[in-house]
Amino acid sequence: xxxxDPRDHNxxxxxxxxxxxxxxxxxxxxxxxxxxxxGEWSVVLTPTRPVPxxxxxxxxxxxxxxxxxxxxxxxxxxxxxGARVTVLDQSDAQLARDRGVAxxxxxxxxxxxxxxxxxxxxxxxxxxLVFHPCSNGFVPDVRPVWREAYRVLRPGGTLLAGFVNPVLxxxxxxxxxxxxxxxxxxxxxxxxxxxxxxxxxxxxxxGEPLSFGHTLEDQxxxxxxxxxxxxxxxEDGWDEVLLSRHLAPFAAxxxxxx
Numbered sequence: 001x002x003x004x005d006p007r008d009h010n011x012x013x014x015x016x017x018x019x020x021x022x023x024x025x026x027x028x029x030x031x032x033x034x035x036x037x038x039g040e041w042s043v044v045l046t047p048t049r050p051v052p053x054x055x056x057x058x059x060x061x062x063x064x065x066x067x068x069x070x071x072x073x074x075x076x077x078x079x080x081x082g083a084r085v086t087v088l089d090q091s092d093a094q095l096a097r098d099r100g101v102a103x104x105x106x107x108x109x110x111x112x113x114x115x116x117x118x119x120x121x122x123x124x125x126x127x128x129l130v131f132h133p134c135s136n137g138f139v140p141d142v143r144p145v146w147r148e149a150y151r152v153l154r155p156g157g158t159l160l161a162g163f164v165n166p167v168l169x170x171x172x173x174x175x176x177x178x179x180x181x182x183x184x185x186x187x188x189x190x191x192x193x194x195x196x197x198x199x200x201x202x203x204x205x206x207g208e209p210l211s212f213g214h215t216l217e218d219q220x221x222x223x224x225x226x227x228x229x230x231x232x233x234x235e236d237g238w239d240e241v242l243l244s245r246h247l248a249p250f251a252a253x254x255x256x257x258x
Contacts (some may be wrong), residue, residue: 006192006210007090007115010138013209014091017193018071027072027097033105043074045133045162046236046250053231055160055254057129059083066128067149068116068135072097073255078131079107086110086127088119095157117144125154134250140190140212146226158227160173161253168241168249169213189213221251227253 003150009044018025030226033193035041042050062081065076074096079085085108087098095111102109112121116132117139130149136142169189175182185194191203191210203210214222232254235245 002191004204006212009204009208011090011092013180013207015093016207017209018093018097020135024073025071025094025097028076033080033101033107034075036077036088039093041077041081043077043131045131045160045252047134047240048249049234049236049252051160051252052232052234053150054156057158063127063154064129064131065122065152066080066098067119067130067132068138068146069131069133069236070094070098070102070111074131075109076101076105076107079109083129086109086112086118087120088112088121090115094172098149098164100257116137117141117148119148119152120206122152124151125157126152127156128157128163130157132161136161136219137164137213138209139209139213140192142212142218143148143222143225146222146228150226150228150257154189155257157257159253159255159257160225161223161255162236163219163251163253164213165235165247165249165251166213166215167247168243171243176195179242180223181242182247185213188215188235189217219251223255224255227258229258230255 009145033243045051057061062083063077064083066087071094075087089095126209136145166187169186172182174182190212230253233250235248236250237248243249
C-alpha cells in the first residue's frame with residue numbers, strides 16, 4: 001500500500017458517501033435557509049452540540065471560508081445569514097451539495113476543490129472567519145491545516161474548529177461493534193499503520209475513508225504553534241459512539257489570529 005495516496009482515496013470515498021446518503025452529505029432544507037435569512041440559525045462543529053452564537057462575529061458582509069466543510073449544510077446557512085462564503089473541500093460531490101442549495105435558494109456561494117492542508121488557492125489575509133468542522137481526522141498531518149488557516153485569516157480573524165479526541169482511536173472496532181471497549185491501538189493513530197493488512201484491504205475495498213487520530217498536542221498545541229490564541233473550548237458526545245458513555249470524544253475550539 002506504499003503507493004496509496006490517502007487524500008485521493010478519501011476524496012473518492014466521500015464522493016461515494018454522498019451517493020449513499022451519508023448524514024453529513026444531506027443538504028439543509030428551504031425552511032432552514034428561510035430561518036437563517038431571518039437571523040435564526042444554528043450550526044455544529046461536532047456531531048450534536050450547537051456552536052455558541054457568541055463565538056461568531058456579525059455575519060453580514062463577513063468573508064468566511066468553510067474549510068473541509070462541504071455537504072450543503074453549514075455554509076449555505078452562513079450565506080443565507082449574510083456572509084460572503086467560500087467552501088473548500090476535496091470531494092466534488094460534497095461541493096455539488098453546496099452548489100445545489102445555493103442554486104435552489106438563490107444564494108451567492110463559491111466552491112473550490114482542494115486539500116484542507118494546502119490553501120495556496122487563496123492569498124494571505126483573505127478571510128475574516130474560517131469554519132472548520134470535525135474533518136481533519138481524514139488527513140495524515142493536521143499541523144499544516146492550522147498554519148494555512150492562520151495564513152489566510154486577517155489579523156483579528158477567527159478560527160472555529162471541531163476535532164476528535166484521539167482517545168477515540170484507541171479501541172478495537174470489531175469489539176466496539178459488540179458493545180465492548182477493548183484497547184488495541186496507540187496514539188497518534190493511522191488506519192494505514194495500525195490496521196491489519198486484511199482490515200485495511202477491506203476498508204479500501206468498501207470505499208470507506210481512511211482515518212487518522214491526531215494527538216491533542218497537534219490539535220490544540222498545533223493551533224498555538226501556528227500563532228493562534230485559543231479563546232473558547234467545549235466538548236461534545238454522540239450517542240452513536242460507545243465511548244460517549246464515559247467521556248465526550250469530540251471537542252471544538254475558538255481561536256483568534258493575533
